[in-house]
Amino acid sequence: MLPNRADLADFAYVLAIARHRNFRLAGLEMGVSASALSHSLKALEGRLGVRLFNRTNRSVTLTTAGEELLGAIDAPFAAIGQAVENLARFRxxxxxxxxxxxxxxxxxxxxxxxxxxxxxxxxxxxxxxxxxxxxxxxxxxxxxxxxxxxxxxxxxxxxxxxxPDLRWVVAASPGYLERFGVPTRPEDLRDHRCLGVRLGDDRIYQWEFEGPEGEFAIALPSRVTVNETPTMQAMAINGAGMMYGTEPAFAPHIAQGSLRLVLEDWSTTGPxxxxxxxxxxxxxxxxxxxxxxxxxxxxxx
CATH class of the missing domain: 3.40.190.10 (Periplasmic binding protein-like II)
Incomplete structure (x- = not known):
């Protein structure tokens, strides 16, 4: 028996739900609401006479029947999707x-x-x-x-x-350096106000340098911690402390004179x-x- 048009549309929803195991995210991918996705799935399960997903408040998992359907339709739908993408070269x-x-x-x-x-x-x-x-x-x-x-x-x-790989540097405003002095070695940073860098996984970044004996990192106490560059730059430009980041991010402010690089001989390069x-x-x-x-x-x- 050939599937009807509604089945074919709902099969695409099944693939999205199986990928995300989440109705909200699957709906975001397919451009429909989570409730519309759930309604379509219930209608498909009703027409097929089998349950395809086990659904609770905490999880969405495939049933045995759902696993079998997924295995049968995944590759054909991927091939159709690729064929449609390939047509773009004719547009x-x-x-x-x-x-x-x-x-x-x-x-x-x-x-x-x-x-x-x-x-x-x-x-x-x-x-x-x-x-x-x-x-x-x-x-x-x-x-x-x-x-x-x-x-x-x-x-x-x-x-x-x-x-290309990026150079990581330390910068501060001319006013800050005039007030607190210019560090000559990375260890001197412990006596300065340094703006902490919070990473995407919530860890506090240790500033990295390269010296005669290779690369090393320093954990610096910070009274202010920031998770993105523009906010940190605004603070550094106004004299709040020294900041650490990629040289291209600092370049416009270096050119304008609102920031100055320090410890350049100790700079390291990263991916x-x-x-x-x-x-x-x-x-x-x-x-x-x-x-x-x-x-x-x-x-x-």
Whole structure:
């Protein structure tokens, strides 16, 4: 017996629910409400005469029948999706939607210069960017891809480099340095006001340096801790203390004279920004186009 049109539409919902094990996230991916998704699933289960998911307030799991259905329809639907994506090369104007989870500095340094050109070149593509330092499961939370520093990219992902390695430096305002002095060694920072860096997993970052004996890190007590660069820069520019971060993020303020680099001989270099996405899903054409444009414009060199 051939499935009817309603079954085919609901099979796509089954795949989304199985991927996320969450009705809200599956609905976000499919562009419908969680209640509409639940209603469609109940209708499908009623037509098929079997329960496909066990649902409680805390979990959504596949039944044995659901596992069997998933195994039968997953590959054909993936092939159909890829075939539709492949048709994009025949369009005069590529269209579609991509959703990205991006570490905050990459949103400013990479996407800030690139997106105006992208929007002009591809007016029918919609881009949803969530800029956050919080570590998330990009697949589980409905993102097409993520952008993070190379050393923090999750395993089992396809990874594409977007920038060269980045230099990590210490900066302070001229007024602060005039008042408290200029450190000559990283150890001197313990006698200074240093703005703490809170990472996406809530750890406090230890400032890293490189000396004659190699790389090392220093844990510095901080009366103020900040989790994103613009806020920290505003504080540092106004003399609150020294800050630590990537040199490209400081570059405009260095050029304006509102910040000065210190301890440059001790600076270290770390992995640049990388884009990553699941190896189990086809790459949307809009994501490929964005990747190509970042490599074309090379905003960080």
């Amino acid at each position: 005069d104007k590529p269209a579609g939607h991509i959703r990205l989870n991006v570490v905050a500095d990459a949103a400013t340094l990479l996407l800030g210069p690139v997106m105006p050109v992208f929007l002009d070149r591809y007016p029918d593509i919609v881009v949803d960017i969530v800029a956050s330092n919080r570590l998330v499961d990009v697949v589980g939370e409905g993102f097409d891809a993520g952008i993070r520093y190379g050393g923090t990219v999750p395993e089992d992902m396809i990874v594409q480099r977007l920038s 640049g920004f990388h884009l990553y996405y699941s190896s189990r899903r086809q790459v949307p054409v809009p994501l490929r186009l964005l990747l190509d444009l970042i490599r074309e414009l090379r905003p960080l060199g």
